[in-house]
Amino acid sequence: MMNAAVGLTSMYAMDGNFRLEFDIPSRRRTDLFMLFADITLPLVALGERPSYAYVYNATSSSDPVEYVLEGYQEFAKAMPGATTDIGIFFNLKNRNRIGLSYRWDYWTTRNASVHRFDNAYHTVNLKFMFNIN
Secondary structure (H helix, E strand, C coil), rough: CCCCCCCEEEEEEEEEEEEHHHHHHCCCCCEEEEEEEEEEEEEEEEEECCCCCCCCCCCCCCCCHHHHHHHHEEEEECCCCEEEEEEEEECCCCCCCCCCCCEEEEEECCCCCCCCEEEEEEEEEEEEEECCC
């Protein structure tokens, strides 16, 4: 029927990461809590997206291989977004950790083509870190 299509925007990045940790002192043998902040900046990213508004142009050809090879455009972007993660870990006596964090991710293609793609989301994460001996 040629009237249904799917568009996929992909970005592959090389990141720089910075992490700050602070152990809250306690009278126990190990610190009870650890606060952390993590920021990740994609230094450069390679992207791929449909060249036709939001989806590839399915009526341009009847060859499905041609849709994929010619219906998408590739581009490179410097600093296309950021990721932050802020949280706290509860340190158990066996050196395992249980944590809770808030994470914010943002990616953008800015003006890489005729339409702009922005992706932002917020998540609350429950984290488990296991010490394997």
